[in-house]
Amino acid sequence: EAQVTQNPRYLITVTGKKLTVTCSQNMNHEYMSWYRQDPGLGLRQIYYSMNVEVTDKGDVPEGYKVSRKEKRNFPLILESPSPNQTSLYFCASRTGVSEAFFGQGTRLTVV
Amino acid sequence: ILNVEQSPQSLHVQEGDSTNFTCSFPSSNFYALHWYRWETAKSPEALFVMTLNGDEKKKGRISATLNTKEGYSYLYIKGSQPEDSATYLCAFRHSGGSNYKLTFGKGTLLTVNP
Numbered sequence: 001e002a003q004v005t006q007n008p009r010y011l012i013t014v015t016g017k018k019l020t021v022t023c024s025q026n027m028n029h030e031y032m033s034w035y036r037q038d039p040g041l042g043l044r045q046i047y048y049s050m051n052v053e054v055t056d057k058g059d060v061p062e063g064y065k066v067s068r069k070e071k072r073n074f075p076l077i078l079e080s081p082s083p084n085q086t087s088l089y090f091c092a093s094r095t096g097v098s099e100a101f102f103g104q105g106t107r108l109t110v111v
Numbered sequence: 112i113l114n115v116e117q118s119p120q121s122l123h124v125q126e127g128d129s130t131n132f133t134c135s136f137p138s139s140n141f142y143a144l145h146w147y148r149w150e151t152a153k154s155p156e157a158l159f160v161m162t163l164n165g166d167e168k169k170k171g172r173i174s175a176t177l178n179t180k181e182g183y184s185y186l187y188i189k190g191s192q193p194e195d196s197a198t199y200l201c202a203f204r205h206s207g208g209s210n211y212k213l214t215f216g217k218g219t220l221l222t223v224n225p
Binding site: 031033035040041042043044045048050058090096097098099100101102103104105 | 143145147153154155156157160200202211212213214215216217218
């Protein structure tokens with residue numbers, strides 16, 4: 001089954017404790033991206049990757065890092081999480097012309 | 112940052128009503144316009160990808176039209192059902208620069224009352 005898998009689905013952490021949210025897709029898509037969803041602000045892009053070892057900042061990249069060492073994986077790294085990073089996060093993948101396929105979402109709370 | 116506007120922000124309709132909402136996007140450097148349906152506690156799922164001016168797409172009771180020259184797309188739902196209740200998102204891709212990027216609107220929250 002074609003899918004985008006994010007882990008964990010829920011995470012509560014403390015300020016400053018590094019964390020990684022994993023994202024994996026099995027559709028051989030070149031393009032992957034991370035979004036955060038906050039009330040009243042819609043889906044905002046954090047980072048995206050057009051292929052292996054090619055990443056670029058989206059609209060709200062501050063406080064996040066990503067890597068794309070393999071085509072299927074695109075982890076999101078928060079080196080020193082802060083409460084303003086409490087949000088619902090989505091990973092998505094697609095080809096150059098297709099629609100985006102979204103993961104199940106990760107609800108992160110930073111206290 | 113590209114401006115993608117959706118209206119209305121929310122609406123309530125009765126079961127059986129037909130409804131429509133709007134997505135506005137930049138009319139220059141158009142590449143594609145996407146529509147997604149997002150149910151509470153689930154992930155957004157694609158409805159349509161539209162690329163040509165004048166495009167009309169249909170899936171069951173849901174259809175969409177596209178006007179790239181004036182920068183808008185309409186999503187129509189005929190005979191709304193309670194299971195149509197969801198947030199409907201549009202997303203714009205432009206043809207310049209890093210044209211892989213999708214810029215999303217904030218969505219229209221549709222509630223269909225039985």
